[in-house]
Amino acid sequence: MPFLDRRTLSQFNWSLLFLLLLLAGLGILNLYSAGTLRVDKGVTTSFYYQKQIFWFAIGLSAIPVIIIFNYRHLKEIVWPLYSVTIALLAYVLVFGTSISGAKRWVDLGPISFQPTELAKVSVILLIAALLSRISGPVGWKGLGGILGIVAIPVVLIFLQPDLGSGLNILMLVGGMLLFKGISKRVFLTCLVGLPLLAPGAWFMLLDYQKERILTFLHPHMDPLGAGYNTIQSQIAVGSGQVWGKGFLEGTQSQLRFLPAKHTDFAFSVFGEEWGFVGCIFLLALFCLFLYQLVVVAGTSKDAFGSYIVCGVFFYFFWQVLINIGMVLGLMPIVGIPLPFFSYGGSSTLINCILLGLVFSISMRRYIFTQK
Amino acid sequence: MIGSDPREPSSKGYKLLQVLVLALFCLVLLRLWHLQVLQGEEYVDKARQNLMRERSIYPLRGAIRARNGEILAENKPAYALGLVREDCNNIEAALSRVSDWTGISLQKLEKRYNKGKSQVDPFKPIILVQSLPFSQLARIETRLMSWAGLQIISRPKRHYPQTPVFSHVLGYVAQANQQELRNHPQVQSGDNIGKRGLEQALDNRLRGEKGREILEVDAQGRVLKERVIARPESGETVRLTIDADLQRFIWREMDKQAGAVVVMRPHNGNVLALVSKPGYDGNAFVEGISEQKWHKLLSNRRDPLRNRAVQSTYPPGSVFKLVIASAALSRKAVPLDKQLHCPGFYRLGNRVFHCWKEEGHGDVALKEAIKQSCDVYFYKLGEKLGIDAISQYARSNGFHQETGILLPDENQGLIPGREWKKRHIGRSWQGGDTLNTAIGQGYTLVTPIQMARYVAALLNGGYLLRPNLLARKEPKQRGRLPLSGEELNFLLRSMRATVEEPHGTAWRLRTRDAVIGGKTGTAQVIKLKDKFLDQETEVIPYKYRDHAWMVSYGIKGQKKYVVAALIEHGGHGSSAAGPLVKSIYDYLFH
Secondary structure (H helix, E strand, O other), X not given: OOOOOHHHHHOOOHHHHHHHHHHHHHHHHHHHHHOEEEXXXXXXXXXXXXXXXXXXXXXXXXXHHHHHOOHHHHHHHHHHHHHHHHHXXXXXXXXXXXXXXXXXXXXEOOEEEOHHHHHHHHHHHHHHHHHHHOOOOEOXXXXXXXHHHHHHHHHHHHHOOOHHHHXXXXXXXXXXXXXXXXXXXXXXXHHHHHHHHHHHHHHHOOHHHHHHHHHHHOHHHOOOOOOHHHHHHHHHHHHOXXXXXXXXXXXXXXXXXXXXXXOOOHHHHHHHHHHHHHHHHHHHHHHHHHHHHHHHHHHOOOHHHHHHHHHHHHHHHHHHHHHHHHHOOXXXXXXXXOOOOOOOHHHHHHHHHHHHHHHHHHHXXXXXXXX | OOOOOOOOOOHHHHHHHHXXXXXXXXXXXXXXXXXXXXXXXXXXXXXXXXXXXXXXXXXXXXXEEOOOOOEXXXXXXXXXXXXXXXXXXXXXXXXXXXXXXXXXXXXXXXXXXXXXXXXXXXXXXXXXXXXXXXXXXXXXXXXXXXXXXXXXXXXXXXXXXXXXXXXXXXXXXXXXXXXXXXXXXXXXXXXEEEEOHHHHXXXXXXXXXXXXXXEEEOOOOOEEEEEEEEOOEOOOOEEEXXXXXXXXXXXXXXXXXXXXXXXXXXXXXXXXXXXXXXXOXXXXXXXXXXXHHHHHHHHOOOOOXXXXXXXXXXXXXXXXXXXXXXXXXXXXXXXXXXXXXXXXXXXXXXXXXXXXXXXXXXXXXXXXXXHHOOHHHXXXXXXXXXXXXXXHHHHHOOOOOOOOOOOOOOOOOEOOOHHXXXXXXXXXXXXXXXXXXXXXXXXXEEOHHHHHHHHHHHHOOOEEEOOEOEOOOOOOEEEEOOOOHHHHHHHHHHHXXXXXXXXXXXXXXXXXXXXXXXEEEEEOOOOOOHHHOOOOHHHOOHHHOOEEEEEEEEEEOOEEEEEEEEEOOOOOHXXXXXXXXXXXXXXXXX
């Protein structure tokens, strides 16, 4: 049986692809600059951007493979996939390779791989499948079940510890629930109840995580210590002014004042070098990209697909919001990357895989009328 | 199964997503506007401050040379180790590492660091080690890269190759204290500043001007680029009138004695030698003197830090008779040939004042009285002049005032008067006070440099010149003796007679091939107790011995010199200071 017919192929979402390529291109360009350091009189460029190109190329080539398979078949493997994910997360906690204090990596010989990224995909798929089976707004029972399912991988991820990814999963699931619709009673109870849980959550945070939140509230308490990242990234973005300092001209980034500038703080490099105008352009691109996802979610012909795209939407949405918010000093520092801009092989690959799903769903929106 | 599920998500869901995207856009846009457009300039400044550091380039301090060009104070390259605390993320670890490298105790380094913290800008280095030995320098430099905030600072270090012979002339440099920092805004904490001697007096000229360079650094404080924006300007080189060989010769001749010698040219006031003993090691201060050494210097009873030639005052003793004599001449108080009788004592009321010569000098005129240093003659002369005239005259002859020599903390000495005694002693002036003043005892105090200048004035026609230490400087007149050429000649002849004629007290200076004139003096330290009376100097304990004066001039052809010497606790002027001054003339005229 043909996985793709001409009709399906003709529905390919070109604008989404265009936005993806544009964002990835800008991201790689920015990484080139972020990896550049001025040393003595010359300049050295690290190879982050090359590695990013490599991973993006792999991700791009994965997209057609995903498109070929009909996403509806995924519904049948959501539970096995979820189980494998839990197993890997547990494995990584015990045997994982530790990088800067956190156990996140499974070493597979030549490449290493983060099960956390897999968790994002499998949670989106599982929750999408579950939501599509529930009719009407989600009540207490549905909410409890979904939270219970999400809690296991999230707790395992928190233990690594990787606060950012765990929160990202929690929040994207929350977004999906809101999208689906929650019964009024449940919604109001949560609205009142969640803030009451906050003090409890505070005690579960690790010291460095508490410190980050405190320094977000008072960054100038310790300008060379914990508040350093926030202050320096705001200086970088702010000093870009309207037109920016120009490509490769950012003093903050070139002179190493910016922390983690090729990963979490990539946007501040962009803001410094391209200024307000460049930032607005990039922001508009991200918003158009997200809007495309909304369109696909809205035109999807089945709820499962719709919920998947919704999950992907929130996956990207929260990352963009939190990362840029953190760089601009609107939010505490959480290790959440900016999609396509922050360096990272696993996340680049997972971004492409998730978008592959979106392409697949987008192309099959007319499949029922054909049936 | 596939596709059987109904279209579930409500249109509310899509609205939610759209609103979220719009909210994201607006929120970030507003924040970007705020950061980049409204506060952009502010952040540009911050970014610039981030990466620009200003650093001082230390100038070379001007050298000090003797008249023949010999170097007395110079600069040597030195490398200090500093810590920029804003660049250092672990001060404790950095300090303990420096302690490992240099062997300086951690406690000491912490003390220096804490002291520097209150004085040095956060982005400027606190000096931890003033001067690294070469053996450590290379080793430390290679390891510095991994210690952000630590840096080696090159700055010239002062060196005195001829210390301690020149210590009182030169003084020394040492780290500026709080008060000096306030008074000299160009001097920064940790900088050296001239203390004592010419280093202090000429500090502004010697110091030079610091250059500035802008450093572009990264977040670890690593220097990426240096740009000099102001070159340092070296301080002025100063050449002195001091004859280094003569100075050394006198230093050697004085041996272990404490005292001062000034050799001066009478016609221009140039100082050829200014020796004060004991001296100190000026180099010990340059890198910060140890507390132990400093206390040792301060508690030394011979006070090596005091420049006896200009900062110490002594009763002039009989050398003051020259001043009394010239006062008598200028006021025509007594005819030159008028003889007064000396029975060996003088009675005033119910008190008896002795002449140093118990049996008396018999009938003596002024010249003879000077030559034999007859006390009774001068008692009578003093009584005739009265204290008001003596006091007023001596002060107008350059006493009780600074000579203006270019050395700090000069002592002006003391010429007493009625008013002075009322104010400072609280009693009224007595006739006996006048008699004591007339023979240079009592309250009167002078410095060796004042005496030298006075004798120079006798030789140069009466001009009180400022004693000069700097080569190629015009003489500066600060007063004039109210004496005619005839009267000056009389005094000079009297001094010559003191050396050349029988019974002259300065006979020890006698020499065949030059004209020498002199006057001895013995400055009483305390009223001698009966038990020391009549005993030889050697038997009296050192601290009770009198100070010995010898002021003199020597002329040979065109060469004219004034030599004033004071030997502390030397005993009698002639025996203690005489041979020393004689050897100086032998040296000058050899």
